[in-house]
Amino acid sequence: MSFNVNSPVLFVVAGLAVAVVLAQSVYFLVKAWRRGVAVGMDPQKLKRTARTAAVFTIAPAIAIVISVITLSKDLGVPLPWLRLSVVGNLSYETIAATNAESAMGLTFGKVSALTAQQYVTIASVMTVSIMTGIWLVPLIGEKLINGVINLEKRDKKWGEIFTSSMFIGMISAFIGYVFCDFSGVFRGVTAGLVPVLVMLVAAAVMTVLGLASKKKGLRVLADYALPLSLIAGMAAAIPLTAALG
Amino acid sequence: MNMNEYFKSVHRDGRIWNLSVALILILVPVVIGVLYHTMPDWNGFLVGLLATAPMYWTVGAIETVTYVPMLGAGGSYLSFVTGNISNLKLPVALNALERAEVSISSEEGEIISTIAIAVSSIVTTLIIILGVILITPLTPLLDSPALAPAFAQILPSLFGALGVVFISKNWKIAVAPVLLMLVLFIAVPALDASTVGIMVPVGVLFTLGVSRLLYKKGVLG
Numbered sequence: 001m002s003f004n005v006n007s008p009v010l011f012v013v014a015g016l017a018v019a020v021v022l023a024q025s026v027y028f029l030v031k032a033w034r035r036g037v038a039v040g041m042d043p044q045k046l047k048r049t050a051r052t053a054a055v056f057t058i059a060p061a062i063a064i065v066i067s068v069i070t071l072s073k074d075l076g077v078p079l080p081w082l083r084l085s086v087v088g089n090l091s092y093e094t095i096a097a098t099n100a101e102s103a104m105g106l107t108f109g110k111v112s113a114l115t116a117q118q119y120v121t122i123a124s125v126m127t128v129s130i131m132t133g134i135w136l137v138p139l140i141g142e143k144l145i146n147g148v149i150n151l152e153k154r155d156k157k158w159g160e161i162f163t164s165s166m167f168i169g170m171i172s173a174f175i176g177y178v179f180c181d182f183s184g185v186f187r188g189v190t191a192g193l194v195p196v197l198v199m200l201v202a203a204a205v206m207t208v209l210g211l212a213s214k215k216k217g218l219r220v221l222a223d224y225a226l227p228l229s230l231i232a233g234m235a236a237a238i239p240l241t242a243a244l245g
Numbered sequence: 246m247n248m249n250e251y252f253k254s255v256h257r258d259g260r261i262w263n264l265s266v267a268l269i270l271i272l273v274p275v276v277i278g279v280l281y282h283t284m285p286d287w288n289g290f291l292v293g294l295l296a297t298a299p300m301y302w303t304v305g306a307i308e309t310v311t312y313v314p315m316l317g318a319g320g321s322y323l324s325f326v327t328g329n330i331s332n333l334k335l336p337v338a339l340n341a342l343e344r345a346e347v348s349i350s351s352e353e354g355e356i357i358s359t360i361a362i363a364v365s366s367i368v369t370t371l372i373i374i375l376g377v378i379l380i381t382p383l384t385p386l387l388d389s390p391a392l393a394p395a396f397a398q399i400l401p402s403l404f405g406a407l408g409v410v411f412i413s414k415n416w417k418i419a420v421a422p423v424l425l426m427l428v429l430f431i432a433v434p435a436l437d438a439s440t441v442g443i444m445v446p447v448g449v450l451f452t453l454g455v456s457r458l459l460y461k462k463g464v465l466g
Contacts, residue, residue, distance in 0.1 A: 003281050013276055017269050021326055022370050024262045028319045029363035031258070035251055036356040046360060049341045053361040056340065057368040060333045060403075063396045064369060065376030066387045072380070081377045085370055086270060087328040091439065096297045103292035116281035123274040124285050125293035132305025133325035134267045137313060138260040141321050144313045145252070145350075152350045158457075161418070161465055163349055164411075165456040166315050167339060168419045169449030171411055174331070174404040176426025176448070177441040183431050198398040199405030206406040226340045226406055233402025234395040241394035 003116035005076025014082035021086050048223055056227040059234065064090075071097065074111045079123055087130050100125035175199070191245040198240060202233030248352045252318055255355070259322030266326050304442050311446045315339075317349050319359030327366040331442070336403055337365045343410060417464060422452040 001009070029050075036046050067090035071080035075097060083093045098108040100122040106114075114122070152159025178199045181192030206229040213222035221228075246254070278284060312330055313321045316338055324334040338349075341361035347354040376383060386392070412419040426448055430436045436444065459465045 001281060009280055010277065013273055013280075017266075017273055018370060018374070020266060020269055022367065024266065024326060025323060025363045025366040025370070027258070027262070028323050028359055029367065031255070032319055032356045032359035032363065035246075036353075036360070038246075039352060039356075041353060041356065045345055046356075049345060049357050049360050050364045052344065053337050053341060053364040054368045056337055057333065057365040058372065060329070060399060061369040061372035062376075062387065063332075063399050064329065065373055065383070066396055068373060068376060069380065069384050069388050077377055077380060081373060082273065084328070085373050086266070086326060089329050089332065092301065096293075096301070099296035100289065100293035103296065104286055104289040115283075116277070117283045117286050118289075120274050120278045120281070120283055121285040121289045121293065123277065124290055125297060127270050127274055128294060129297040129301045130305070130328075131267055131270065132302050133309050134263050134270070136306060136309045137321050137325045138256075138263050140309065141259065141313050141318065142252075142256045144310065145318050145321075148314045149252075149350045152348070157465075158460055159350060160348060161456050161460055162453065163315070164415050165418055165452040166311075166449050167411055168415055169422055169452035170311070170315070170331075170335070170445050171404055171408050172419065172422035172426045172452065173441060173444040173448035174400060175408055175423055176430035176436070176444065177438065178401045178404065178430075179427055180430045180437045180441075183434070194394075195398055195401035199401040199408070202402040202405030203409040206409050210410070223344065226336075229406035230399070230402050233405055234398055237394045237398035237402070238391070241397075 003114075003119065005114055005119060006078065007076075010076065010078035014078040017082055018085045052223045052226070055224060056230070059227065059230055067093070070094075074101070074108060075114070075119075075122065079119070079126075083126055083130075087134065088126075092130055093126060096126040096129050097122055189245070191241075194237065194240045194244050197244075198233045198237045201236040202229045205229040205232040251352065252355070255318040255322075255359075259318065263322050263326055307446050308442065311449055315349060316362065317355045317358040319355065320362040323359070323362050323366055327369065329369070331445070332400060332403065333369065334362050334365060336407055337361045339407060339411070417459060418452060418456050421455045422448050425451060 033046060037043060064084050068077065068080045068084050070090065071093060080093065101108050101111060104118055104121060148163065151162055178195045182196060184192040206225055209221050209225040209228060212218050213225060308330065309325065312335060315335060316324050320338055324330050327334065338358040338361050341357050342349055342354055345357045347357055349358055412423065426444065456465065
C-alpha cells in the first residue's frame with residue numbers, strides 16, 4: 001500500500017479514535033445529567049448550562065479548525081484532526097511536530113512529502129509527549145478533588161476563598177500574558193497594545209451586558225454575555241491590528 | 246446513591262475511559278506502522294522525544310495538579326482527554342459555575358462543570374469534523390489574512406471577559422496577583438505565550454498565599 005499523508009486509511013484510524021473520545025463526552029454528559037435530575041436540580045438550569053457552553057464553544061472551536069489547517073500543510077489532515085481533537089492544542093502540537101521533523105533532518109513548514117516511517121515517527125513523538133494528563137488524572141485526580149472537598153468541609157469560608165483564589169491565580173497569569181509584548185510600546189512598537197486593547201474591549205462589553213442583563217426582559221443576555229464579549233473582542237482585533245500592527 | 250458514591254463512580258468510570266483512550270492513542274502510530282509495514286525511525290523518535298517530552302511531561306504534571314481542583318472530577322477526566330483546557334474547557338466550566346452560582350467542590354458544581362465541559366467537547370469535536378469534511382472550501386476563508394488577527398486574539402478577549410467578572414467579585418484577592426503578573430510579564434522578556442502555562446501555578450500559589458494571609462487577618466470576612 002503506497003503511503004500518503006491524506007490516505008483514506010489514516011482518516012479511518014483517526015476517525016475511530018475520535019469516535020471513542022466523542023463517546024466518552026456523551027457518556028459523561030448523560031451520567032451528569034441523570035445525576036442532576038436525580039438530586040433534584042432544575043432541568044432548566046441544566047439546559048441553560050448546556051446551551052451556553054455550546055454557544056461559547058463555537059469561536060474557539062473554529063480557531064482549532066484553523067490549527068488543523070495550519071498543521072495539515074505538513075502532516076496531512078488525519079493526524080492534526082486526531083491530535084487537536086484529543087489532548088492537543090496548536091502550540092504543543094507544532095513544537096512536537098517541529099522537534100520530530102527536525103530530528104529526522106526535516107524543516108517544519110517546508111515538508112513536501114513524508115514517508116510512512118517519518119509519519120509514524122512524528123505521530124509517535126506527538127503522542128508520547130502529550131499524554132501525561134490522560135494517565136496522571138486517573139492516578140491522582142481523586143486525591144486532589146477529595147482534598148478540596150475536605151478543605152471546604154473543615155472550613156467552608158476558607159474552602160470558598162481557596163477555590164476563588166485558584167481561579168483568580170489562573171486568570172491573573174493570563175492577564176499578565178496579555179501584556180507580554182507591552183514593553184515594546186516604550187520603544188515605539190505599538191503591536192503590543194493590540195491584545196491589551198482587545199482585552200479591554202471584551203471586558204467592557206462583558207460589563208455592559210452584565211449590567212443590561214439585570215433589567216427585566218434582558219435576563220437572557222447573561223447566558224450569552226461571555227460568547228458575545230469573546231466575539232466582540234475578536235472583532236475589535238481586526239481594525240486594532242490594522243491600525244497598530 | 247449518595248454524593249460519595251456518585252463521586253466514586255465518576256472516578257471509576259473516568260479511570261476506565263482515560264486509560265482506554267491512552268491505550269488507543271498509543272495504538273494509533275502502531276496500527277499505522279503495521280498497515281504500512283514500517284517501524285519508527287528510532288533515532289529520530291528518541292531525539293524528537295528528548296527535545297519535546299521533558300518540557301511537556303513537566304507542564305502536563307503541573308497542569309494536572311493545578312487544573313483538576315478547578316475542573317471537578319468528571320470535567321477533569323474529559324478535559325485531559327479532549328485538551329484545549331486553558332483556552333476552552335476551563336473558561337467554559339468557570340462561566341457555567343458562575344452562572345449557576347455553585348461551587349466546584351459541591352455535587353451541583355461537579356454536575357454543572359461536567360455538563361458544560363462535555364457539551365463543549367462534543368461541540369468542538371463536531372465542528373472539527375465539519376471543518377475536516379469541508380477543509381477545501383473552508384481553507385481560503387479561515388486561513389485568510391483578514392480573519393487572522395481575530396483568531397490570534399482569542400485568549401486576550403476570553404480572559405478580558407472572564408477577568409472582569411471574577412476580579413470584580415473578588416477584587417481584594419485579585420489586586421496582588423494581577424499586579425505581580427503584570428510586572429513579571431512586562432519586565433521579563435522570556436515570559437510569553439509559551440511560558441504562560443508555567444506561570445499559571447505560580448499565579449495560583451501566590452494568590453492562595455495572599456488569600457490565606459488576608460483571611461487570617463480578617464480582611465476577607
